[in-house]
Amino acid sequence: MKKINNKLPSGNYNIFIGKNILSKLTKEIEHLNLHKNVLFIIDRNVNKYYYKYIFDNIKAKFNKSDSIIINSNELEKRIASAEKIYSQLIQKKYGRDTLLIAIGGGIVGDIAGFVAATYMRGIQYVQIPTTLLAAVDSSVGGKTGVNFGDAKNIVGCFYQPKLVLIDTHFFKTLNQSEIICGMGEVVKYAFLSDVNFYNYLNLNLNKILKLEPNVIEKVIYESIKFKCSVVMQDEREDGLRKILNLGHTFAHALEIAQKYKIKHGQAVIVGIVCSLFLSNRIGYINKENLNLYLKFLNIFKSKIKLKNLSTDEMYKIMLKDKKNRNGKIKFVLPIEIGKIFIDAECSVSLIIDSISESIKFFVNK
Ligand SMILES: NC(=O)c1ccc[n+]([C@@H]2O[C@H](COP(=O)([O-])OP(=O)(O)OC[C@H]3O[C@@H](n4cnc5c(N)ncnc54)[C@H](O)[C@@H]3O)[C@@H](O)[C@H]2O)c1
Structure with a gap:
């Protein structure tokens, strides 16, 4: 397993890279003292292929947890998708002490990061990229956002995750x-x-x-x-x-x-x-x-x-x-x-x- 520490003016976070390292998330949540009210935002295909792998490996004792499944395509990378997540967060009474865990490609990561940046003026989030693109680029660096009208990524903000965990096991189903x-x-x-x-x-x-x-x-x-x-x-x-x-x-x-x-x-x-x-x-x-x-x-x-x-x-x-x-x-x-x-x-x-x-x-x- 490899590790990089991203040292930024707005705070540091670790990026872990390796195969079959998802179980490390549990330890890191404890180690970083992250919140235990957790909303998973998961790509639909990833959920289809890896539901069992994800939940067999993430064994943290959460106070509460829910999941939202996202269809990843650029036409759905819009405010409407963020709104669905806000609705779920409000309906299920998630407060400032919430941790979002994004598991998917760049679209899930960008939407989840945007919601994390804006819900209650900012809650914690973790990036678990499942595409090569998200691993090498979008999960790191804190650019979050959605498309609007015919402009790409035009609404968004800079907001850094607490942790990025790149488990290359997810790549085996990439075409x-x-x-x-x-x-x-x-x-x-x-x-x-x-x-x-x-x-x-x-x-x-x-x-x-x-x-x-x-x-x-x-x-x-x-x-x-x-x-x-x-x-x-x-x-x-x-x-x-x-x-x-x-x-x-x-x-x-x-x-x-x-x-x-x-x-x-x-x-x-x-x-x-x-x-x-x-x-x-x-x-x-x-x-x-x-x-x-x-x-x-x-x-x-x-x-x-x-x-x-x-x-x-x-x-x-x-x-x-x-x-x-x-x-x-x-x-x-x-x-x-x-x-x-x-x-x-x-x-x-x-x-x-x-x-x-x-x-x-x-x-x-
Ligand atoms: N925030 C940034 O800094 C940054 C940087 C680069 C790109 N981006 C954004 O990232 C997006 C593109 O990301 P992407 O290429 O990951 O696309 P994506 O999120 O749409 O994922 C591509 C496809 O792969 C599927 N998928 C995801 N993981 C899979 C897996 N493990 N196995 C099988 N299928 C899987 C998804 O369902 C989807 O159909 C663009 O919206 C782009 O603007 C953001």
Whole structure:
């Protein structure tokens, strides 16, 4: 089992990574003296596959406990889902001394975190991510929120969990497309962190896609370690943390343009390819490196399908991105591995050109 301590201005918490470590939750609840009035917020598929595993392993003596099951899809990542949880909390007389335990992917984690942040002005919560994406990214760092209208994650707050427990046992039921989604965020760290991690991923991509235990544990550990090092320096995304949005301006617009038929992590891979082309067009990345990085991403070509994508529509959606300032779209662009440009502004024609090049990349298998 591996452990990382995320040291933040708003408080510290531990992140545990390992296989079959769920039973550790009981000990940690005691050790951290967490509340014993517990509402579990569980993803529907996770509940279907792991109900017995979850409740055989969590043996803490709670004062009371209930569960809510969530259908994880972007169309339900809305205030209405949070409202259902508030209703249940109020109806069952849960007070400030409540602990929410989120067990699921990024959607469950983001909604549960948002409810924890807002119910009675803040209650404790624990993240138990069950997808690769949630393990390497969304469960750590305290960004919570929901979609509103046609804007992604536009309503939310920063609110940190008391503990993150990553039990890779949950991954055995993930299908290839969910593993690819997780890889979207891992690939992002490959560009952000350093040449060692990039080379390791380059060498082990096939093993990662097969979820080989030692490799996957290392990948999760390195990804989170990098994310924590960034969040520690800039918890509320005033500066450095913006680098974690690499590819995301394109990705969020793509998700909306494709009516969420493309998943977030897959959209991030497309977004990273768009960012590489844009960075090359601006002159930050030379042609040789561009080709090298595209070769690294070749493996994802056959695994991501883009249908009827209008570059103009995507651009219009990007104009509503929450990271824009003074009506201008701000980009995070790679220069080389570990070297990133934040808040780049680009001409409309270059943005549209980079989306078109990226579509060609994924269409020409
Ligand atoms: N808060 C953050 O910092 C942050 C960072 C990245 C992404 N996100 C958000 O995360 C969300 C995407 O998360 P996701 O990719 O985990 O998607 P998700 O939560 O929708 O889960 C994907 C699918 O996998 C299923 N599932 C979950 N665990 C499973 C398991 N162990 N076995 C089988 N099926 C399982 C779910 O039912 C769902 O159908 C997006 O909404 C994105 O905006 C948030």
